[in-house]
Amino acid sequence: MKTHIYKNTDGPAPIVYLNVFEGDGSDVWENLMELICHEKMLLKPQNDFGENSETEAGLVLVAISDLEWDEMLSPWEADSLFKENHFTGGGPEYLKMLREKIIPEVESKLSNEIQWRGLAGYSMAGLFAAWAGCQSLEFQRIASVSGSLWYPGIREWIVNNGTGDITKAYFSLGNKEHKVRNSVMATVKERTMDVYRIFQHANGVEAFFEENPGNHFTEPTQRMAKGIRWILE
Numbered sequence: 001m002k003t004h005i006y007k008n009t010d011g012p013a014p015i016v017y018l019n020v021f022e023g024d025g026s027d028v029w030e031n032l033m034e035l036i037c038h039e040k041m042l043l044k045p046q047n048d049f050g051e052n053s054e055t056e057a058g059l060v061l062v063a064i065s066d067l068e069w070d071e072m073l074s075p076w077e078a079d080s081l082f083k084e085n086h087f088t089g090g091g092p093e094y095l096k097m098l099r100e101k102i103i104p105e106v107e108s109k110l111s112n113e114i115q116w117r118g119l120a121g122y123s124m125a126g127l128f129a130a131w132a133g134c135q136s137l138e139f140q141r142i143a144s145v146s147g148s149l150w151y152p153g154i155r156e157w158i159v160n161n162g163t164g165d166i167t168k169a170y171f172s173l174g175n176k177e178h179k180v181r182n183s184v185m186a187t188v189k190e191r192t193m194d195v196y197r198i199f200q201h202a203n204g205v206e207a208f209f210e211e212n213p214g215n216h217f218t219e220p221t222q223r224m225a226k227g228i229r230w231i232l233e
Contacts, residue, residue: 013058016118019125025063031225073124141168143227150188
């Protein structure tokens with residue numbers, strides 16, 4: 001397991017933890033910085049002389065790579081959908097490691113004052129973000145992008161356990177992701193909307209759902225950057 005830290009300021013900033021399937025997260029960071037610039041997340045207040053002075057929106061992004069994907073991000077054990085899946089339910093152990101080891105080690109290296117923490121991820125990491133965010137006081141915002149919210153029992157678990165300290169929650173899905181042969185994965189749109197509505201109606205939570213064109217594998221980097229950008233607003 002490796003951590004990769006990206007930041008655009010040494011001042012106060014939010015910090016977002018991103019579990020990545022492959023790579024080091026630099027592609028998401030670059031795409032996110034383009035969004036921040038192009039979609040006017042550059043603050044341009046006028047100074048005392050009536051002139052614009054640019055102040056960039058600060059952010060720290062921590063990408064965590066080299067994970068045992070299905071094993072570490074599954075909240076509890078479930079039947080495998082394919083031969084390569086191993087849903088062994090290692091989520092609680094990984095969440096404990098994240099809270100007690102990874103977060104303290106990362107933030108001890110930073111000069112930034114942390115304004116709030118976010119947890120984000122794609123696919124199984126999107127499932128983990130929703131589940132872990134609901135039970136961990138460390139995270140105030142989540143982005144579940146094309147999340148594996150078809151996972152058996154996740155809707156019922158959130159109904160029974162609540163949304164924790166989450167104040168902003170982003171969900172997205174490709175408009176073709178539910179059009180698959182596997183009967184469990186075909187429920188992803190219905191289940192994602194169920195989970196989104198739970199957050200939408202929870203007290204103190206601002207929730208947003210976005211539908212993207214394409215299937216599960218369409219532009220994951222761009223989708224991930226859009227999700228993180230939304231929780232930064």
